[in-house]
Amino acid sequence: MGVRSRLALYYAALFAALGVGVPFWPVWLESRGLGPDAIALVLGAGQWVRIVASPAAGAYVDRSGRRRATMVGMAIIASLAFVAFDHAAGLVLFVALSALANGALIPLIPLADSLTLTREKSHGISYGSIRLWGSLSFIVASLVAGELLAIGPKDIIVWSLIAATAVTAVVALGLPDPPESRSQARPAPIGKLLRQKSFLVFLAAGAMAQASHSVYYAFGSIHWAAAGHSPTIVGALWALGVLAEVALFVVGTRLTTRFSPATLIAVGSIGGLVRWLILGSTTSLDALVVAQLLHAATFGAVHLGAMRFLSSRVPMGLAARGQTIYAAVVGGGAMGIAIPLAGPLYRVVGGAAFYYAAGFSAVALGLALVLGFVDDGRAEAAS
Numbered sequence: 001m002g003v004r005s006r007l008a009l010y011y012a013a014l015f016a017a018l019g020v021g022v023p024f025w026p027v028w029l030e031s032r033g034l035g036p037d038a039i040a041l042v043l044g045a046g047q048w049v050r051i052v053a054s055p056a057a058g059a060y061v062d063r064s065g066r067r068r069a070t071m072v073g074m075a076i077i078a079s080l081a082f083v084a085f086d087h088a089a090g091l092v093l094f095v096a097l098s099a100l101a102n103g104a105l106i107p108l109i110p111l112a113d114s115l116t117l118t119r120e121k122s123h124g125i126s127y128g129s130i131r132l133w134g135s136l137s138f139i140v141a142s143l144v145a146g147e148l149l150a151i152g153p154k155d156i157i158v159w160s161l162i163a164a165t166a167v168t169a170v171v172a173l174g175l176p177d178p179p180e181s182r183s184q185a186r187p188a189p190i191g192k193l194l195r196q197k198s199f200l201v202f203l204a205a206g207a208m209a210q211a212s213h214s215v216y217y218a219f220g221s222i223h224w225a226a227a228g229h230s231p232t233i234v235g236a237l238w239a240l241g242v243l244a245e246v247a248l249f250v251v252g253t254r255l256t257t258r259f260s261p262a263t264l265i266a267v268g269s270i271g272g273l274v275r276w277l278i279l280g281s282t283t284s285l286d287a288l289v290v291a292q293l294l295h296a297a298t299f300g301a302v303h304l305g306a307m308r309f310l311s312s313r314v315p316m317g318l319a320a321r322g323q324t325i326y327a328a329v330v331g332g333g334a335m336g337i338a339i340p341l342a343g344p345l346y347r348v349v350g351g352a353a354f355y356y357a358a359g360f361s362a363v364a365l366g367l368a369l370v371l372g373f374v375d376d377g378r379a380e381a382a383s
Contacts, residue, residue: 004125006174007116011134013171014108017078017164018134019141023221023238024149024157027231029094030222031154038091040343043218045095046102047339050332053103054110058324061111068175071111075169077104082161105165106331108172110323115175117311117323127307128252135246139239146235193318194325198375202309205265205371206326207334208364209302212272214338215353216279219346227283237288241295248300255301256308262372264305269368271297272361280354298361306330313375 001009029039057074061067081101088097119125141164148156193199221234229237248255255264275294278287306326314322338360346353 001174003119003176004130006171006176007112007119007125007130008133010112010168010171010175011131012137013164013168014075014112015134015137016141017105017161017168019138019238019242020145020157020160020164022138022217023142023235024145025161026218027149027221027225028154028157032089032094034091034094036219036222036347037343038094039222040218040340040346041091042094042098044336044340044343046098046106047332047336049099049103050106051328051336052332054107054324054328054332055321056324057107057111058114058321062318062321065177067111067115068172068177071108071172071175072169074104074108075165075172078108079162079165079169082158082165086155086158086162107324107327108168110327112175113307114310114323117307126253127311128249128256128304131252132246132249135242135249138242139246142235142238142242144235146231146233146238149231149235193314193322198371199313201367201371201374202261202306202313203326203329205262205269205364205367206302206306206330208360208367209265209269209272209298210330211334211338212269212276212298212357212360212364214335214342214360215276215346215357217335218339218342219353220279223346223351224283224288229283229285229288233285237292240289241292241299244293244296245300245303248296248304252304256304259305260372260375261305261309262368262375264301264308265371266365266368268297268299268302268305269361269365271301272364273358276354276358276361280352280358283351302364309375 026039026043029042034042057070061070064070078101081097081104085094085097085101088094113127113131116125116127116130141160145157145160148160221238224234224237225231259267271294275291275298278291278294281287310322310326342353342356345356
């Protein structure tokens, strides 16, 4: 099996877990008796740990070159954490297990992204064409999970996560370890990159764009179910959003060569303003369909812009750390603050909490415009 197929299979396995967990994990937590504040705290703990876990994993991989072993081990830890969830009770234990599961699972995404981007440079593999297999897997997993939840117990969610993360560990055994990582006797210093103005503005713009999804990820499924939509419809809505993302990834290479990272992030932020205002104002199925199609902008365009920035502005010796720092700031710092704040807000105002999400998109748009001025399009020297 070639490198392209092995990478695609890995994304498919990993995103099958996300296709179950992202839409339905809050639903499982609610079935265990947790209210909005507690759900937000458990989800927030999973975000906070990324601040440490993602950069630590990236630094270790950059120094050792042991990418495959690291990814296999982390997938196994995630699977065992979900096994423990199935037998756990109490908010404190849920928070601790959320930190463990996410600390192991989420760094697998930037580690895979940096590997794929490295192969894009050296083997001519299109990042978008590989990454879309993860999105397609997410779609299938969310649809199947929705159907199963319509006829079965909520514990199907945690059982599916155990299985998907275990399969991810097996598939990761077939991933390559890039020789360029092993060949470095000393890791490139990260300090100069962190002093680069365009990199810092990029991190801030990405953080705000991702934080705008906080209410959606924490309470989207719960909110739609409360409005009377079945688990099948809820799963289909999540699948539709990712299907729109896939359509964008199909033309991803053309977009990233034609438009700058700042432009793609700005487009995604504008889409966020529209999307969250729609979700805050109605739960009509027609309107939800329109809002979900905008996932192509709020996530897809921003993600493509971010990957383009990281692949073209970050030197090879910092590839894994650049990816994991971005993941830590965007998924850890920003979402770790935004989701816990969303819990009490959703408890008080319900769906109007999506207007809070729109505020993040507005800030992201402003930062994307600033990035357009300060980004010179060149990679920072690694030394």
